[in-house]
Amino acid sequence: MGWSRHGKDSGKGRRSYHHGNLREALVEAALGLIAAKGPAGFTFAEAAREAGVSPAAPYRHFRDRDALLAGVACQGFERFEAFLKTAWNDGRPDSFTAFGNLGKAYLAFARTEPAYYSAMFEAGVPLENHPELREAGDRAFAIVRDASEVLSRTLPPATRPPALMMALHVWALSHGIASLFARGDAARRKLPMTPEDLLEAAVLIYLQGLGLGGGGAGGRA
Amino acid sequence: MGWSRHGKDSGKGRRSYHHGNLREALVEAALGLIAAKGPAGFTFAEAAREAGVSPAAPYRHFRDRDALLAGVACQGFERFEAFLKTAWNDGRPDSFTAFGNLGKAYLAFARTEPAYYSAMFEAGVPLENHPELREAGDRAFAIVRDASEVLSRTLPPATRPPALMMALHVWALSHGIASLFARGDAARRKLPMTPEDLLEAAVLIYLQGLGLGGGGAGGRA
DNA sequence: TGTACATCAGTGAACGCGCGTTCACTGATGTAC
DNA sequence: TGTACATCAGTGAACGCGCGTTCACTGATGTAC
Numbered sequence: 001m002g003w004s005r006h007g008k009d010s011g012k013g014r015r016s017y018h019h020g021n022l023r024e025a026l027v028e029a030a031l032g033l034i035a036a037k038g039p040a041g042f043t044f045a046e047a048a049r050e051a052g053v054s055p056a057a058p059y060r061h062f063r064d065r066d067a068l069l070a071g072v073a074c075q076g077f078e079r080f081e082a083f084l085k086t087a088w089n090d091g092r093p094d095s096f097t098a099f100g101n102l103g104k105a106y107l108a109f110a111r112t113e114p115a116y117y118s119a120m121f122e123a124g125v126p127l128e129n130h131p132e133l134r135e136a137g138d139r140a141f142a143i144v145r146d147a148s149e150v151l152s153r154t155l156p157p158a159t160r161p162p163a164l165m166m167a168l169h170v171w172a173l174s175h176g177i178a179s180l181f182a183r184g185d186a187a188r189r190k191l192p193m194t195p196e197d198l199l200e201a202a203v204l205i206y207l208q209g210l211g212l213g214g215g216g217a218g219g220r221a
Numbered sequence: 222m223g224w225s226r227h228g229k230d231s232g233k234g235r236r237s238y239h240h241g242n243l244r245e246a247l248v249e250a251a252l253g254l255i256a257a258k259g260p261a262g263f264t265f266a267e268a269a270r271e272a273g274v275s276p277a278a279p280y281r282h283f284r285d286r287d288a289l290l291a292g293v294a295c296q297g298f299e300r301f302e303a304f305l306k307t308a309w310n311d312g313r314p315d316s317f318t319a320f321g322n323l324g325k326a327y328l329a330f331a332r333t334e335p336a337y338y339s340a341m342f343e344a345g346v347p348l349e350n351h352p353e354l355r356e357a358g359d360r361a362f363a364i365v366r367d368a369s370e371v372l373s374r375t376l377p378p379a380t381r382p383p384a385l386m387m388a389l390h391v392w393a394l395s396h397g398i399a400s401l402f403a404r405g406d407a408a409r410r411k412l413p414m415t416p417e418d419l420l421e422a423a424v425l426i427y428l429q430g431l432g433l434g435g436g437g438a439g440g441r442a
Numbered sequence: 443t444g445t446a447c448a449t450c451a452g453t454g455a456a457c458g459c460g461c462g463t464t465c466a467c468t469g470a471t472g473t474a475c
Numbered sequence: 476t477g478t479a480c481a482t483c484a485g486t487g488a489a490c491g492c493g494c495g496t497t498c499a500c501t502g503a504t505g506t507a508c
Contacts, residue, residue, distance in 0.1 A: 043461070060484055179396065206423070276454090
């Protein structure tokens with residue numbers, strides 16, 4: 001690389017022919033547009049405009065509109081993974097508590113990064129064409145899977161549920177609550193409790209059903 | 222009404238100036254387009270074309286593109302409600318079994334009517350502008366809510382969970398599994414079991430956690 | 443039963459728009475010698 | 476250190492397209508008398 005004095009150019013005040021950081025700028029522009037108008041309303045041309053660049057420039061970095069969307073989603077999964085990993089914190093202070101934190105982190109991400117979340121789960125990027133997307137998604141899922149594994153092992157072997165199944169259940173539950181009740185702009189339906197509390201209660205009941213009845217520091221916040 | 226001899230005109234062979242059934246035909250065309258290209262790819266003009274009608278004609282029936290989409294979603298919720306109601310079957314043969322059937326019906330609908338499902342949950346129709354949509358959605362949700370109520374009452378009063386919470390949990394779980402794993406065309410991620418089994422297991426564990434440990438005919442299919 | 447009329451539900455041509463994409467190009471950068 | 480050159484990352488004009496929407500219109504239907 002080497003675009004010398006450009007770099008942190010603060011966007012609007014471009015000085016030279018080369019942008020220096022277009023790829024990233026396009027991803028950021030896309031994020032803003034998705035946040036504002038949904039993944040359907042996002043446009044290649046407008047992303048270019050927002051990045052202060054001619055409509056042909058993005059083609060140097062992305063094959064087409066879909067590729068940019070996939071790039072956004074991919075980056076989203078990477079951040080998601082990091083975020084979940086931090087929340088799980090290697091199962092500290094105890095696996096039960098940490099598992100609850102994982103769920104909260106899931107919702108927190110969907111709330112604070114609705115544009116990423118949209119791109120990841122709702123944009124309908126065909127992931128056959130973008131294997132790196134699927135891989136990034138799998139890596140994020142692996143965090144939940146591993147956490148389930150650890151939690152499962154706190155039970156006597158005979159009664160341990162399959163960790164993969166647990167992980168799928170929790171993921172689906174979190175995703176369901178996130179997309180129905182915790183969407184960025186307008187919560188679609190009124191709730192008698194916060195999405196976080198709703199999820200926490202569900203996970204608690206679910207773990208209870210597995211025989212994991214609240215070891216460690218317990219689940220009450 | 223009175224468009225006399227038109228009616229079941231079998232689409233392509235229109236005979237007269239008046240279509241006779243345009244509104245419904247547009248909804249059906251929209252469904253087909255959504256199924257084929259997702260809610261984003263659906264187009265007012267193309268729906269008109271598919272219905273064999275000039276691009277201006279739809280404006281006699283829908284204020285704009287969004288209104289048609291909302292109409293589709295609304296009809297979807299109505300069918301969804303009827304479908305869930307049939308599955309619940311007033312709690313027969315026993316509330317526990319019927320509850321499981323309700324979950325299966327949820328997934329079955331998402332699978333067999335992906336276009337409706339898309340319009341209902343993913344099209345991003347702003348439901349502030351379409352109160353009848355929210356109402357239709359609420360009526361569908363009420364089925365799950367009432368079922369939860371009945372099931373909850375099989376427990377002694379002191380240990381009864383709030384039916385609304387139960388319903389939200391089950392709805393979110395079903396929606397999560399449906400949108401992650403049971404989408405129409407391509408299941409997005411590989412699973413070690415069917416979405417139906419995954420959901421059934423989750424509901425079983427969840428109910429177990431509530432102390433509803435498999436009364437009646439049990440949950441094994 | 444017939445006729446005049448209001449209303450309804452279509453037509454078809456036209457518009458302005460913004461999109462995605464391509465093209466030949468050019469300014470800036472990095473590198474080999 | 477200087478120069479020639481290849482490569483990279485932009486430009487800007489142009490294209491064809493299909494969309495949503497509007498307009499004045501007209502054919503068909505239903506109804507009052």
